[in-house]
Amino acid sequence: MDVHMAVLLLAYAAAAQDCTLVDVTGQTIACTLIGRHETTDLSKCARKCYDKKECVFCDIKAGEVQPCVLYKPGGNERLIQSGYEIQRQASPKCRKMMLPE
Structure with a gap:
């Protein structure tokens, strides 16, 4: 395997482990509360969600x-009108969280 191929393979593997937060503010989504945590850091909160x-x-x-x-998602417990959706990629672990700008 040449160097260029190895670099491309590593870049693909790293990209496959990204996950993205999508701002869903303004949308009304039926959902069920499944947990609360003390953090006020959005990336840490997203990590807690991703791990469940x-x-x-x-x-x-x-x-x-x-x-x-x-x-x-689902249920009739509550409707959220602000927040973030976790979009998981191919990998089961998210090494790099892509926060909305």
Whole structure:
């Protein structure tokens, strides 16, 4: 294998482990609350969500004791109108979190 091929292979492997947060503010989504955490850091909150297989949405609710909230889709427990959707890529682990700009 030549150097160029090795570099391309490594770049592909690294890209496959990215995950992205998509801002879903303004959308009304039926979901079920599945967890809360004390962090106010969006990337840490997203990591908590990513690590729970059923979690798809997360948000930071300012002023709450446990501001990081995690949701799974479906259910009639609540509707979220702000937050972020976790988009998982091919890899089961997310090494680099792509936050919305």
